[in-house]
Structures are given as structure tokens and as C-alpha cells.
Amino acid sequence: MLKLCGVRISNYHNKVRLALLEKGVEFAEDDARVPSQDAAYLERSAMGKVPWVEVDGRTLTESQAICEYLEDVYPERPLYPRDPWERAKVRELVSYVELHVELVSRRLHKQAFYGGTLSDESKAQVERELAKGLAALARLAKFAPMIAGAELTLADVCAFVHLPLVATVTRLVLGRDLVDELLPQAKTYLKALGERPAFQRVAADRKTAAEALRKK
Numbered sequence: 001m002l003k004l005c006g007v008r009i010s011n012y013h014n015k016v017r018l019a020l021l022e023k024g025v026e027f028a029e030d031d032a033r034v035p036s037q038d039a040a041y042l043e044r045s046a047m048g049k050v051p052w053v054e055v056d057g058r059t060l061t062e063s064q065a066i067c068e069y070l071e072d073v074y075p076e077r078p079l080y081p082r083d084p085w086e087r088a089k090v091r092e093l094v095s096y097v098e099l100h101v102e103l104v105s106r107r108l109h110k111q112a113f114y115g116g117t118l119s120d121e122s123k124a125q126v127e128r129e130l131a132k133g134l135a136a137l138a139r140l141a142k143f144a145p146m147i148a149g150a151e152l153t154l155a156d157v158c159a160f161v162h163l164p165l166v167a168t169v170t171r172l173v174l175g176r177d178l179v180d181e182l183l184p185q186a187k188t189y190l191k192a193l194g195e196r197p198a199f200q201r202v203a204a205d206r207k208t209a210a211e212a213l214r215k216k
């Protein structure tokens, strides 16, 4: 059986977990795989990051590669439309959310979560790039009612795990919620998504994992 390895406070781990749950795929989970640069760990995950999956003694990293694999192997409950153009539009949205928004906001994590300090110049640079990425996402997002249109897709899974984290770090470090400012429809959309059972479960488990980490 496929095993998902990582930690439940990771938005990328939760992306894969949510995709598995929405697709109704049976899986095992090792949720104690804290990222590491140890040699043995790097044998499994070459960047020392989470998540990865183990299938028949083999490992696969990178959440997007994993989700595409899941789509190929378990097509019954799809997270992509059938039409090639619409499939590409979903991948386009995933890229905007991850490359132009989440990855940019990640540069604020050092100050938001790890006790570091960023220079005013670095913060201003991130703020500019993030504003550009979110404005671009706002041009593409449909919210009709899902981000790519009528159906739930992997782009919704990504929006759900990444956007709240982006909002939190911008509030903590920049003193403003850039997601709310530049993508105002996100609040109602994310709330409605959060009512779906799998989404509810992943959000609740993320909260439990975050509380456990705070108590350590």
C-alpha cells in the first residue's frame, strides 16, 4: 500500500494527504518524518524535504509529481477535468499558487516562525513580488464556485493548504493580510471548501499537529 511520509503541519504534506482523501485512495501514513539533512534521510528525500511517498519499496518526492502520479494510477475520482485545455488551466493555477505566491511568501517564514529577522529591504521585496503573484492569481481564479470553475480540482486542494498560510505569514511579518487584500473572494471560498469532510479533517489534524509542536 502507498505510504505518505512527512508531517501534518506541512502544507505540501497536506496537499498530498488531501488529494489522497478526496480521491478515496487507501494509504498508510508516517506523520513523524520531520525534514532532515541526515544522509539516511536524503536517501529517501533528496532535498531532505517532506512529503514523499513510498510505493513498493520505491520513493517519490515533490508534491506535484506525487499528485500527478496519483491521478494516473487512480483516475476514478479525478482531480483534473478531462478536457486537455481545462487540465492545463488547472496546472496553470497550481503553478500560480505555488510558484508566484506560496514560494515567495516562504521567504517570510524565517521571521514568522523561526525567530529570525529580515531586513526592511527583503520584506519590501517579498511584499512587492507577493502582491504581483496574488494580483495575477486574482486575474485567473474563477471562484465559480471552485477556483478553476464548477468542479473541485487539485488547484482547490493547493489553494486550501497554501493560501491560509500565506495570509498568516503576511499578517505576522508585513502587518497586513495580502491574501485578503488582493484576493478578497478567498475568505468565503476557503470557508466553503473547509466544510467538505476531507478538507475539514486535514485542517483539524494540522491544528492538532501545530498545537503538539507548540507544547514541545
Ligand SMILES: N[C@@H](CCC(=O)N[C@@H](CS)C(=O)NCC(=O)O)C(=O)O
Pocket: 009, 010, 011, 012, 013, 035, 036, 047, 048, 049, 050, 051, 061, 062, 063, 064
Ligand atoms: N516543492 C516541494 C516543497 C516541499 C517543502 O517545501 N516542504 C517543506 C515543509 S512544508 C520542507 O520539507 N522544508 C524543509 C526544508 O526546506 O529543508 C513539494 O512540492 O513537495
